[in-house]
Amino acid sequence: QVHLQEAGPGMVKPSQTLSLSCSVSGASVSLGGYNWGWSRQHPVKGLEWIGYVYYDGDTSYNPSLKSRLSISLDKSKNQISLKLTSVTAADTAIYYCTRVVVGHSAPTLNWGQGTLVTVSS
């Protein structure tokens, strides 16, 4: 059973950098077959795909976030991390850690429980 658990600050000030981590159990981020990433859910805008990283470091990012975004793996800790710079109120959302199948239609097979991040001064 694959389990994803997000961790983060809960609140971030505007213009600062949002940093989240995700601990993975039941699977290894060092092996192929899956991408590891993030999606978020805005209170009003709905679900939004953020991006993902493959075990070899190859990344795919949402073009609207790409200039501010970094997703990486810590293989020694079996964790995924997200860094989003220059945040604004529009980045307030529930952030989900995800495991995405590599292959046709690339569905998100596993989701973490989600962590709420509020951007506010």
Added chain:
Amino acid sequence: DIAMTQSPSSLSASVGDRVTITCRASQYIADFVNWYQQIPGRAPKLLISAASTLQDGVPSRFSGSGSGTDFSLTISNLQPEDFAIYYCEQSYTSNTFGQGTKVQMK
């Protein structure tokens, strides 16, 4: 961006009913469509991938169809645990989601 227009935004139904939710893509996306179920307060759950492939453990009353730009999710014989919000997602390029359809009890 490829827009996914989902309809209806909400519907009311009774246990045992058959319901259909549709998603229309703003351009051709072959069968790169996934469907998710979300119970409020919980993470989404994958139901169907590649437009029509039912995931392991998902009841057979759920089915998906479509290709190109028009897709649908059908729930036959609606059960109490099916009252939830359903989302389509396109993964053809730079994934995007539909706005969601809330299935509520009549």
